[in-house]
């Protein structure tokens with residue numbers, strides 16, 4: 306009797322990892338897809354197509370397991386062995402980090418190998434031949450990391466050598482063109498294939514600037530701290546305190562959720578305008594400054610004054626403020 310071959314697949318929800326998972330599953334392998342989550346990774350359940358884990362479970366016919374990256378990933382962002390990409394994205398180290406977690410699961414749960422959707426030469430930094438080799442080496446998966454979409458361009462892996470996987474059924478995709486992947490998706494009958502997974506928020510210039518500043522003033526960052534970086538306009542108050550001003554009605558509600566973490570929460574009094582949070586500062590001058598930012602983004606005419614209600618420890622009091630000048634905005638804003 307032949308035994309069941311079992312593999313873990315690194316599944317981002319993008320086209321390449323979908324194809325890699327499907328190709329290996331179609332070879333009769335029992336596949337468990339690992340989907341890593343972090344506050345800076347847009348979850349597939351909230352992606353543009355609203356395709357969540359349940360959707361992929363159904364379509365792929367494999368178990369999809371969500372795994373949290375965990376706070377230890379902050380050290381990887383701070384000091385990656387292979388450096389950052391264009392912004393704060395440590396892609397090579399990130400892949401190593403995730404594959405090490407997969408390697409542990411492989412060992413403890415007796416899987417035969419791990420699959421990724423990597424394509425040789427598709428990304429300039431993380432998918433070069435030497436980088437693919439380094440990722441494999443540091444992942445501790447030596448010989449048990451199979452890249453089905455470009456396997457024929459790489460040395461045979463242990464599952465291929467042991468005859469668990471027929472190398473002839475694998476592919477030789479390389480380069481940046483998506484055409485071979487789309488053709489494969491069509492051949493496999495995958496209607497409406499997803500696009501590439503794209504980069505996480507660490508690849509976003511403004512998000513990276515906000516996060517870099519936070520990393521320079523805080524040792525630990527909570528999930529809520531990461532989330533706050535995606536909301537509102539951010540300003541630097543004397544190097545340590547932060548002012549966040551909402552950009553629209555929806556963000557007014559979102560910022561309300563962070564009220565408990567703020568030293569001051571400011572609401573407009575009797576006029577429609579943004580709300581503001583002050584974090585890590587009890588300086589009264591910053592409250593007045595925040596009120597002036599609110600007046601500016603509430604589109605109050607220069608010279609006119611509005612009333613703002615700062616709330617601290619449940620004690621509201623009213624202050625008047627006129628709009629802040631552009632020069633101060635440029636000097637204090639964290640993102641460009």
Ligand code: SF4
Pocket residue numbers: 346394395396397399400503504505506507508
């Ligand atoms: S884009 Fe983000 S999630 Fe993807 S490999 Fe790079 S750092 Fe990791």
